[in-house]
Amino acid sequence: MKLKxxxxxxxxxxxxxxxxxxxxxxxxxxxxxxxxxxVDVLIDNGRIEKIHGGICISKNYxxxxxNNSLIKYDNSKDKIARLAxxxxxxxxxxxxxxxxxxAHMVKYLKDKKNITLITNNLVVLNExxxxxxxxxxxxxxxxxxxxxxxxxxxxxxxxxLNANKCFISCNGLTLNGISNVVDLEADIKKAxxxxxxxxxxxxxxxxxxxxxxxxxxxIDELDYLITDKKVSKEYEKAFSEVDVEVLVAx
Numbered sequence: 001m002k003l004k005x006x007x008x009x010x011x012x013x014x015x016x017x018x019x020x021x022x023x024x025x026x027x028x029x030x031x032x033x034x035x036x037x038x039v040d041v042l043i044d045n046g047r048i049e050k051i052h053g054g055i056c057i058s059k060n061y062x063x064x065x066x067n068n069s070l071i072k073y074d075n076s077k078d079k080i081a082r083l084a085x086x087x088x089x090x091x092x093x094x095x096x097x098x099x100x101x102x103a104h105m106v107k108y109l110k111d112k113k114n115i116t117l118i119t120n121n122l123v124v125l126n127e128x129x130x131x132x133x134x135x136x137x138x139x140x141x142x143x144x145x146x147x148x149x150x151x152x153x154x155x156x157x158x159x160x161l162n163a164n165k166c167f168i169s170c171n172g173l174t175l176n177g178i179s180n181v182v183d184l185e186a187d188i189k190k191a192x193x194x195x196x197x198x199x200x201x202x203x204x205x206x207x208x209x210x211x212x213x214x215x216x217x218x219i220d221e222l223d224y225l226i227t228d229k230k231v232s233k234e235y236e237k238a239f240s241e242v243d244v245e246v247l248v249a250x
Contacts, residue, residue: 010047020054076204076228079249081105084226092164095192096124098148099169101202122147150184158191166196172210175238179212186216198223205229
């Protein structure tokens with residue numbers, strides 16, 4: 001139990017960049033003396049360091065995490081991914097599509113029970129290697145730039161599957177559509193959405209009002225949109241009209 005709590009403390013601090021002892025006490029519902037002992041252990045093994053006003057992930061540990069992962073850690077994307085992961089329930093079958101924001105989700109799924117993850121993305125697959133849940137890797141032709149399998153073979157494999165939820169990202173979002181730079185990736189995302197009961201789009205604020213070459217969906221195909229900043233009134237109205245729930249990660 002203690003080891004699990006120590007790992008959870010590291011993930012919590014990593015998500016918020018910096019936090020106080022009081023915040024940790026409240027979040028984990030344990031005493032100040034226990035938190036201080038746990039933090040001392042994490043400081044001794046180099047994962048956490050003290051700063052003015054609280055604690056943060058140590059620079060050496062952050063570099064080590066980035067070196068061992070295909071994902072370049074990004075705080076905004078991580079917050080979006082953490083919120084998205086709370087939508088996953090035990091026994092779910094989920095699709096994690098290509099995209100760094102989606103890939104940030106994997107580490108938050110380790111405590112989920114009996115979930116099945118479907119992906120065509122090597123980054124997601126790499127992150128899931130040390131997790132205990134079932135992973136279905138969809139093959140095809142390797143797009144090295146996107147680190148994903150694409151093509152007709154990939155689409156055919158997807159067509160034989162079912163999923164409760166599909167988590168996707170994109171290169172651009174306008175009121176006229178959700179778009180991707182690469183046509184093959186766009187085709188795969190269409191197929192992933194088609195087999196899923198609920199569609200959740202994960203994007204940071206920089207993707208709004210950006211139009212890429214290939215539209216793969218319209219906003220009325222979404223069930224949820226998760227982002228890192230409050231959307232404009234124009235988008236808020238448009239999402240409301242098509243019953244898309246907007247969630248903002250803090």
